Amino acid sequence: MPLFPGNPYPGRGLAVGLNDGGDQAVVVYWLMGRSPSSQARRMTAVGDDVLVGPTGEPDPEHPALIYYRAFARVGERFVISNGDQTDTIVDGLHAGASFETALAARAHEPDEPHFTSRVSALVDLTDGATHLTLSRISAAPGDPARSVHETFAFEECPAGSSYGLHTYAGDGNPLPPMTGAPIRVPLHGDLDAIADFVWAELAGPFRVALAVIGIDRATLAVDRRFRHATD
Numbered sequence: 001m002p003l004f005p006g007n008p009y010p011g012r013g014l015a016v017g018l019n020d021g022g023d024q025a026v027v028v029y030w031l032m033g034r035s036p037s038s039q040a041r042r043m044t045a046v047g048d049d050v051l052v053g054p055t056g057e058p059d060p061e062h063p064a065l066i067y068y069r070a071f072a073r074v075g076e077r078f079v080i081s082n083g084d085q086t087d088t089i090v091d092g093l094h095a096g097a098s099f100e101t102a103l104a105a106r107a108h109e110p111d112e113p114h115f116t117s118r119v120s121a122l123v124d125l126t127d128g129a130t131h132l133t134l135s136r137i138s139a140a141p142g143d144p145a146r147s148v149h150e151t152f153a154f155e156e157c158p159a160g161s162s163y164g165l166h167t168y169a170g171d172g173n174p175l176p177p178m179t180g181a182p183i184r185v186p187l188h189g190d191l192d193a194i195a196d197f198v199w200a201e202l203a204g205p206f207r208v209a210l211a212v213i214g215i216d217r218a219t220l221a222v223d224r225r226f227r228h229a230t231d
Contacts, residue, residue, distance in 0.1 A: 003185060003201040009034070009171040010178070010202075012082040015185040016121045016132050017162020019194075025123050025130050025215040026162060026187050027080050028198055029070050031208040038066055042230070043209045048073040048222050050211050055230060065109055065116075071213060073222070078215060081120035082167065083109065085137075089120060099133050100151055107147040108139045113174040115139035119165040125217060132157055136165055138177055152182050162187050195225040 004010045015028040031052065033039045037059035044051050050071035058067060068084045074093040079086055085106050092102025099122040109116040117138040124131040132154040140146040154163055163182040168175045187194050195212040202210065210227040 003183065003198070004166075007168075007170050008204055009168055009175070009206050011116070011167030011175070012119070013164060013166025014080050014082065014119055014121050014134075015162040015164030015183075015187075015198075016080065016123050016134070017157045017185070017187050018130060018159045019187055019191075019214065020160040020189065022159040023217055025078070025125060025217060026191075026194065027071060027078060027121070027123060027213040027215070028162065028164070028185060028187075028194070028211070029080050029082075029213075030198065030202055030210045032202065032206040033066075033208050034206055037061070039206075039208055039229070041066065041208055042228055043070065043211045043226055045224055045226075050213065050224070052209075062111065065111060071211065076124070076126040076220060078123040078125075078213075079120070080123075080213075081118065083118050085118050085120055089122070099135070100149075103135050103137065103149065106137055108137050108144075112144070115144045115177075116167050116175070117165075117177050119167060121165070123215065125215070125220065128217075129155070130157060130217065131155060132163060134163060134165055134182055136178075138179075160186060160188050191223060191225045195227055199227045 040055045064084045069086045072079045079089045089102045120135045122133045134152040136150045162185045164185045169178050191214050212225045214223040
């Protein structure tokens with residue numbers, strides 16, 4: 001079954017879950033884009049972080065919306081998001097705040113007329129379990145001056161699967177937002193197999209980049225695979 005049936009442009013998205021063996025937490029993050037500056041991006045690893053940056057000269061318009069730290073580690077907790085709210089979450093966790101509290105002051109993206117949702121997730125491995133929390137901050141229907149905060153928490157995740165959020169329900173102008181519950185994204189095989197599967201599901205003129213990150217639940221070692229449309 002396709003991940004995005006009838007949707008040529010799911011936008012940016014993420015998924016968090018467990019591999020087939022249950023020994024790795026897996027984080028998936030993908031980029032899509034329609035504009036030249038959104039398409040001219042790559043993801044790179046810097047330490048445990050994953051950064052989204054330009055392939056050449058950066059676009060000076062709204063740089064915080066297209067260049068940001070997508071993935072970060074705070075001890076035994078791991079953060080993924082589609083914008084600079086990654087830094088907001090990391091700062092909050094360091095200060096002793098919860099994932100939800102850290103995001104409480106953030107709003108959806110100020111990219112009128114789309115008002116793109118901010119999607120984020122936390123993988124918490126602090127007690128030997130795998131606690132998954134996802135967040136979506138979207139524009140209030142009919143009132144884009146306000147934001148709606150939704151949180152989805154999962155104490156159990158079946159091996160070989162994950163829960164995911166993405167930004168758009170399709171192409172258009174303005175772009176229609178994804179609504180409803182998180183989608184399920186299968187995570188079968190090793191990291192390369194997972195990357196190949198999701199990359200194929202994103203096939204089309206808008207796909208830009210993909211990161212698949214494995215976190216060993218015993219050692220917390222981080223491993224990564226990347227795919228880029230420019231490769």
